[in-house]
Amino acid sequence: MKKILIIAPAWVGDAIMAQPLYRRLHQRHPGLILDVLAPAWTRPLHARMPEVSESFDTPFGHGELKLGTRWTLARQMKKRGYDQVIVLPNSLKSALLPFFSGIKTRTGWVGESRYGLLNDTRILDPLALPQMVERFAALAEDANQAIVRPVPFPHLVVNDQDRAASATKLGFDTSKPMIALCPGAEYGPAKRWPGRHMAALAQSMQERSFQVCIFGSNKDREIADEILAGAPGTIDYCGKTSLAEAIDMMSLARAVVSNDSGLMHVAAALERPLVAIYGSSSPEFTPPLSARAKVVTLDLECSPCFERLCPLKHMDCLNLLKPDKVLIALDQLLA
Known part of the structure; x- marks a missing residue:
């Protein structure tokens, strides 16, 4: 029975x-046993992936080296008897633990010159694999083997018991249809559709008897407050749910409107009808992976400029994208 460890993205x-x-x-x-080593905040995602046997938390903050901690954790992983480790982040630090663990086959893209740390290194051809999901999937194959296409869409599994428990805890009325709004984008403001536009959309959907709910983290508080000011009847779950609860609640949505963000990919993997809004980023590289999505x-x-802040200081790519354009796409999905 083969055992593989994945060093997963943050x-x-x-x-x-x-x-x-x-x-x-x-x-x-x-018969594969597939375990994942990842930051604790991603645990709710892996718990909803039936392919994952166990998920282990990494104790490293962003940019932290912690060589001693990596060595200790690597020794623990070595005892589990993995045949292979696949490293998905491209950083040098992410390849240290696999090297310390002595796992026989250590697979990943060259990334930050990781020769020696990884012994099954692959050199990326970005034209052959333009999307991130393809670059990950390619690591399932042996070296120099072509990727199997089409790459299937991601899929998160939510059970009815968890969904009902989250709705009850949050006092949500499941008898009324919900539109979920995801106005944040942790990468930066150049990926966030303006709050005033999101509020206008929320107001339109409330007038059609939809419950409109905002999802996000405490980092999205400012834009959430702007939406609430413009559409007072909106239900505010921003920063008030765990990631697990947000996933369960979003699975109830009739449709989702989201910036290019982590929650956009959650909505796509839940197979919810999805309007994905793009400004500074590109749907060519990280599209919503769903047959039920409109960009x-x-x-x-x-x-796309891929900048956190608009280098031209006007952010026309999102400011000029008016609510009626998003509403048309949403109506097409709801129809």
Whole structure:
């Protein structure tokens, strides 16, 4: 029986895009035991991926080296008898623990010159693998083997008991249809559709008898408050749920409107009808991986710039994207 350890990404969206890799590994290795080593905040995602046997938390903050801690954790992983470790982040630090563990096969992209730390290194051809989900999935294959296409969409499994428990805890009326709004984007303001536009959309949907709910973290408080000021009847779950509860609640949505963010990928993996709004980023690289998604973007000459802040200081890619354009896409999904 083969045992594989995954060093998983820290970002929510990236963690979801790794799931097709896990599915492919199970196809290749029947009876596989697949474990994941990842930041604690991604545990609710892996708990909803049936391919994952166990999830272990990494005790490293962003940018922390902690060589002693990595060595200790590596010794613990070595005792579990893995045949292979696949490293998804491209950083040098992420390859240290696999090297310390002495796991026989250590697979990953070259990344930050990780020759020696990894012994099954792959050199990326970005034209052959333009999407991140493809770059992850390719690591399921042997070196120099082509990726199996089409790469399946990620899929999160939510059970009825968890869904009902979250709705009860939050006092949500499941008899009325819900539109979920995800107005945040941790990467930066250049990925966030303005709160005033999101509020206008929320107001329109409330007038059609939808419950409109905001999801996000405490970091999204400012834009959430702007939406609440413009659409007072909106239900505010921003910073008031765990990630697990947000996933369970979003699975109840009739449709989701989201910026290019981790929660956008959650909505796609839940197979909810989804309007995905793009400004400074590109749907070519990290699209919503769902047959039920519509991308809305102005596709201006200056975008995508992939910047956290608009380098031209006007953010026309999102300011000029009016609510009626998003509403048309949402109506098409609801129809």
